Amino acid sequence: MVFILGSQRKDVGNVVAAFKEYQRYLEHYRDRFPASAWALATSDWYFDFANQRCPHDGSLQWIKIEELEGGEEPGDKLVSIKTRLRSAHGNGWIEFHYPRVYSYRLALFSDYNYGSRHGHADWLYDEFRWAGEGRVMHEIEWARTDDTAHWFIEASDVVYRWTYSAK
Secondary structure (H helix, E strand, O other): OOOOOHHHHOOHHHHHHHHHHHHHHHHHOOOOOOHHHHHHHHOOOOOOOOOOOOOOOOEEEEEEEEEEEOOOOOOOEEEEEEEEEEOOOOOEEEEEEEOOEEEEEEEEOHHHHOOOOOOOOEEEEEEEEEEEOOEEEEEEEEEOOOEEEEEEEEEOOOEEEEEEOOO
């Protein structure tokens, strides 16, 4: 079930209704959602495009996928993802850390990137959904005039960090 991504935003009249439905959904799963992801999704600033901390229109600087020793059994691996965006306002860095990743799909669409010449473009829309067993699914749409990339990351939580930097 998707609430506030691009397909739901195409009808401008439904944006407010879509956000209200998303807020009801989040409240319903409040006790099951990982703490940091729930705090982000329900904050008053995260989806406010005028707020410098909002990822909307941020540009990807890097993504790191690590496979670390960890887990319950010897030899178990723990996958972790970290990503950094330059804020849309150009005055800070936005970092997301997914401490334990259970699955991910990162797609960059060549049809719109002309051989990746344009990269990911801007972080357009995203939403957090409960993925069962205390996990969160973070779905992210990247776009310029058309979709350029789409990410799905299922993780134990999403830890957000904002760092101010002069332009």
